[in-house]
Amino acid sequence: MSARIPPLADLGMWQAVIAAAVGRCQCRGACGKSHAKDGDRCGREHGGYQQRHGGGTVRLLAAPADPANMLLPPHRAAALPRQALAAWCPTCHDSALAAARKAARAAAPPAPDALFDL
Template identity: 80%
Template sequence: MSARIPPVVGADLWQAAIAAAAGRCQCRGACGKSHAKAGSRCGREHGGYQQHHGGGTVRLLVAPADPANLLMSPHRTAALPKQALAAWCPACHDAALTAARRTARAADPPAPDALFDI
Protein backbone atom coordinates (compact mmCIF):
# COMPACT_ATOMS: atom_id res chain seq x y z
CA MET A 1 0.00 0.00 0.00
CA SER A 2 1.33 3.45 -0.81
CA ALA A 3 1.67 6.36 1.60
CA ARG A 4 -1.55 7.48 3.23
CA ILE A 5 -2.35 11.13 2.72
CA PRO A 6 -4.93 12.14 5.34
CA PRO A 7 -7.52 14.86 4.87
CA VAL A 8 -6.96 18.26 6.47
CA VAL A 9 -9.67 17.77 9.12
CA GLY A 10 -10.14 14.58 11.14
CA ALA A 11 -6.82 13.04 10.14
CA ASP A 12 -6.55 10.82 13.23
CA LEU A 13 -9.99 9.29 12.73
CA TRP A 14 -9.38 8.88 8.99
CA GLN A 15 -6.06 7.14 9.56
CA ALA A 16 -7.59 4.81 12.16
CA ALA A 17 -10.43 3.83 9.81
CA ILE A 18 -8.09 3.33 6.83
CA ALA A 19 -5.71 1.24 8.98
CA ALA A 20 -8.61 -0.92 10.21
CA ALA A 21 -9.57 -1.50 6.57
CA ALA A 22 -5.96 -2.33 5.64
CA GLY A 23 -6.07 0.46 3.08
CA ARG A 24 -8.76 -1.24 1.00
CA CYS A 25 -12.37 -0.27 0.22
CA GLN A 26 -14.72 -2.11 2.57
CA CYS A 27 -17.76 -2.21 0.27
CA ARG A 28 -19.30 -5.67 0.15
CA GLY A 29 -22.05 -4.99 -2.36
CA ALA A 30 -23.83 -1.92 -1.01
CA CYS A 31 -22.94 -0.22 -4.29
CA GLY A 32 -24.89 -2.79 -6.28
CA LYS A 33 -21.87 -4.76 -7.50
CA SER A 34 -21.01 -8.25 -6.29
CA HIS A 35 -17.23 -7.61 -6.27
CA ALA A 36 -16.92 -11.30 -7.17
CA LYS A 37 -13.45 -10.91 -8.69
CA ALA A 38 -12.07 -9.55 -5.40
CA GLY A 39 -13.63 -12.10 -3.04
CA SER A 40 -16.93 -10.24 -2.43
CA ARG A 41 -15.12 -7.10 -1.23
CA CYS A 42 -14.13 -4.17 -3.43
CA GLY A 43 -10.53 -4.54 -4.54
CA ARG A 44 -9.61 -0.85 -4.73
CA GLU A 45 -6.75 0.17 -2.48
CA HIS A 46 -5.79 3.64 -1.30
CA GLY A 47 -3.07 5.00 -3.56
CA GLY A 48 -3.68 2.30 -6.16
CA TYR A 49 -4.68 2.84 -9.77
CA GLN A 50 -8.27 2.51 -10.91
CA GLN A 51 -8.76 1.31 -14.44
CA HIS A 52 -12.36 2.51 -14.74
CA HIS A 53 -14.21 5.74 -13.95
CA GLY A 54 -11.59 8.00 -15.52
CA GLY A 55 -8.55 6.17 -14.19
CA GLY A 56 -6.18 7.86 -11.80
CA THR A 57 -5.19 7.28 -8.21
CA VAL A 58 -7.71 5.86 -5.75
CA ARG A 59 -8.25 8.08 -2.70
CA LEU A 60 -10.35 6.31 -0.11
CA LEU A 61 -12.75 8.27 2.03
CA VAL A 62 -14.23 7.43 5.40
CA ALA A 63 -18.01 7.37 5.82
CA PRO A 64 -20.58 5.42 7.85
CA ALA A 65 -20.26 1.66 7.39
CA ASP A 66 -24.04 1.19 7.33
CA PRO A 67 -25.32 2.41 3.94
CA ALA A 68 -28.54 3.65 5.58
CA ASN A 69 -26.43 6.09 7.62
CA LEU A 70 -24.82 7.63 4.54
CA LEU A 71 -27.64 10.19 4.56
CA MET A 72 -26.67 11.51 7.99
CA SER A 73 -25.61 15.14 8.27
CA PRO A 74 -21.84 15.76 8.29
CA HIS A 75 -21.73 16.81 11.95
CA ARG A 76 -23.58 13.64 13.04
CA THR A 77 -21.27 11.52 10.89
CA ALA A 78 -18.23 13.17 12.47
CA ALA A 79 -19.53 12.19 15.91
CA LEU A 80 -19.69 8.48 15.06
CA PRO A 81 -17.15 6.17 16.72
CA LYS A 82 -14.51 4.66 14.47
CA GLN A 83 -16.18 1.24 14.73
CA ALA A 84 -19.20 2.67 12.88
CA LEU A 85 -17.07 3.99 10.01
CA ALA A 86 -15.68 2.27 6.95
CA ALA A 87 -13.29 3.04 4.12
CA TRP A 88 -15.02 3.60 0.77
CA CYS A 89 -13.63 4.17 -2.70
CA PRO A 90 -15.41 7.07 -4.41
CA ALA A 91 -17.22 4.83 -6.93
CA CYS A 92 -18.69 2.51 -4.27
CA HIS A 93 -19.54 5.43 -1.97
CA ASP A 94 -21.38 7.32 -4.71
CA ALA A 95 -23.34 4.24 -5.80
CA ALA A 96 -24.26 3.30 -2.19
CA LEU A 97 -25.30 6.90 -1.47
CA THR A 98 -27.51 6.95 -4.58
CA ALA A 99 -29.13 3.67 -3.50
CA ALA A 100 -29.71 5.04 0.03
CA ARG A 101 -31.35 8.17 -1.39
CA ARG A 102 -33.56 6.07 -3.66
CA THR A 103 -34.62 3.91 -0.71
CA ALA A 104 -35.36 6.97 1.43
CA ARG A 105 -37.49 8.55 -1.31
CA ALA A 106 -39.47 5.34 -1.77
CA ALA A 107 -40.10 5.04 1.97
CA ASP A 108 -41.20 8.66 2.38
CA PRO A 109 -42.87 9.97 -0.82
CA PRO A 110 -43.33 13.75 -1.02
CA ALA A 111 -46.69 15.16 0.07
CA PRO A 112 -48.93 16.51 -2.69
CA ASP A 113 -48.95 20.24 -3.25
CA ALA A 114 -51.71 21.83 -1.14
CA LEU A 115 -52.21 24.53 -3.77
CA PHE A 116 -54.30 22.14 -5.86
CA ASP A 117 -56.39 20.52 -3.11
CA ILE A 118 -60.09 21.13 -3.61
Protein backbone atom coordinates in the same frame (compact mmCIF):
# COMPACT_ATOMS: atom_id res chain seq x y z
CA MET B 1 1.62 3.91 3.79
CA SER B 2 4.54 6.10 2.84
CA ALA B 3 3.20 7.56 -0.42
CA ARG B 4 -0.40 7.81 0.73
CA ILE B 5 -1.92 11.22 1.14
CA PRO B 6 -4.25 11.60 4.16
CA PRO B 7 -7.28 13.91 4.27
CA LEU B 8 -7.24 17.38 5.77
CA ALA B 9 -9.75 16.75 8.58
CA ASP B 10 -9.39 14.46 11.64
CA LEU B 11 -6.32 12.61 10.52
CA GLY B 12 -6.36 10.27 13.53
CA MET B 13 -9.88 9.02 12.85
CA TRP B 14 -9.19 8.56 9.14
CA GLN B 15 -5.96 6.66 9.82
CA ALA B 16 -7.75 4.36 12.29
CA VAL B 17 -10.50 3.55 9.77
CA ILE B 18 -8.05 2.96 6.91
CA ALA B 19 -5.79 0.83 9.13
CA ALA B 20 -8.76 -1.30 10.24
CA ALA B 21 -9.63 -1.79 6.55
CA VAL B 22 -5.99 -2.63 5.72
CA GLY B 23 -6.02 0.19 3.15
CA ARG B 24 -8.77 -1.40 1.04
CA CYS B 25 -12.34 -0.31 0.28
CA GLN B 26 -14.75 -2.15 2.58
CA CYS B 27 -17.76 -2.16 0.25
CA ARG B 28 -19.40 -5.56 0.07
CA GLY B 29 -22.11 -4.76 -2.44
CA ALA B 30 -23.86 -1.69 -1.02
CA CYS B 31 -22.87 0.08 -4.23
CA GLY B 32 -24.90 -2.35 -6.32
CA LYS B 33 -21.96 -4.44 -7.54
CA SER B 34 -21.24 -7.95 -6.30
CA HIS B 35 -17.44 -7.52 -6.21
CA ALA B 36 -17.34 -11.28 -6.89
CA LYS B 37 -13.97 -11.06 -8.67
CA ASP B 38 -12.40 -9.61 -5.52
CA GLY B 39 -13.76 -12.06 -2.94
CA ASP B 40 -17.05 -10.19 -2.37
CA ARG B 41 -15.22 -7.01 -1.31
CA CYS B 42 -14.16 -4.08 -3.46
CA GLY B 43 -10.57 -4.49 -4.56
CA ARG B 44 -9.59 -0.81 -4.68
CA GLU B 45 -6.73 0.14 -2.39
CA HIS B 46 -5.73 3.56 -1.12
CA GLY B 47 -2.97 4.95 -3.28
CA GLY B 48 -3.60 2.37 -5.98
CA TYR B 49 -4.56 3.09 -9.55
CA GLN B 50 -8.12 2.68 -10.78
CA GLN B 51 -8.37 1.66 -14.38
CA ARG B 52 -12.00 2.63 -14.86
CA HIS B 53 -14.11 5.68 -14.16
CA GLY B 54 -11.55 8.20 -15.31
CA GLY B 55 -8.49 6.44 -13.95
CA GLY B 56 -6.22 8.15 -11.47
CA THR B 57 -5.16 7.38 -7.94
CA VAL B 58 -7.67 5.92 -5.49
CA ARG B 59 -8.17 8.04 -2.37
CA LEU B 60 -10.19 6.16 0.22
CA LEU B 61 -12.46 8.09 2.51
CA ALA B 62 -13.90 7.31 5.92
CA ALA B 63 -17.69 7.44 5.85
CA PRO B 64 -20.56 5.72 7.67
CA ALA B 65 -20.47 1.94 7.20
CA ASP B 66 -24.26 1.81 6.99
CA PRO B 67 -25.35 3.52 3.76
CA ALA B 68 -28.50 4.82 5.50
CA ASN B 69 -26.25 6.82 7.84
CA MET B 70 -24.68 8.52 4.82
CA LEU B 71 -27.86 10.59 4.71
CA LEU B 72 -27.18 12.09 8.14
CA PRO B 73 -26.37 15.81 8.29
CA PRO B 74 -22.60 16.37 8.23
CA HIS B 75 -22.37 17.36 11.91
CA ARG B 76 -24.09 14.09 12.97
CA ALA B 77 -22.06 11.95 10.57
CA ALA B 78 -18.85 13.51 11.93
CA ALA B 79 -19.90 12.54 15.47
CA LEU B 80 -20.16 8.82 14.64
CA PRO B 81 -17.67 6.57 16.46
CA ARG B 82 -14.90 4.83 14.54
CA GLN B 83 -16.72 1.51 14.78
CA ALA B 84 -19.59 2.98 12.74
CA LEU B 85 -17.26 4.09 9.93
CA ALA B 86 -15.80 2.19 6.99
CA ALA B 87 -13.26 2.85 4.26
CA TRP B 88 -14.93 3.60 0.90
CA CYS B 89 -13.48 4.23 -2.51
CA PRO B 90 -15.19 7.22 -4.17
CA THR B 91 -16.98 5.05 -6.75
CA CYS B 92 -18.54 2.70 -4.19
CA HIS B 93 -19.34 5.59 -1.83
CA ASP B 94 -21.14 7.58 -4.51
CA SER B 95 -23.12 4.54 -5.69
CA ALA B 96 -24.07 3.49 -2.14
CA LEU B 97 -25.12 7.08 -1.34
CA ALA B 98 -27.29 7.22 -4.46
CA ALA B 99 -28.91 3.90 -3.53
CA ALA B 100 -29.57 5.15 0.03
CA ARG B 101 -31.17 8.34 -1.31
CA LYS B 102 -33.34 6.31 -3.69
CA ALA B 103 -34.45 4.00 -0.87
CA ALA B 104 -35.23 6.98 1.38
CA ARG B 105 -37.35 8.60 -1.35
CA ALA B 106 -39.22 5.34 -1.94
CA ALA B 107 -39.90 4.91 1.79
CA ALA B 108 -41.08 8.50 2.32
CA PRO B 109 -44.82 9.09 2.17
CA PRO B 110 -45.94 11.06 -0.87
CA ALA B 111 -46.07 14.79 -0.32
CA PRO B 112 -49.58 16.24 -0.36
CA ASP B 113 -50.51 18.35 -3.34
CA ALA B 114 -50.69 21.73 -1.59
CA LEU B 115 -52.06 23.43 -4.68
CA PHE B 116 -55.48 21.84 -4.18
CA ASP B 117 -55.68 21.60 -0.35
CA LEU B 118 -58.25 24.16 0.69
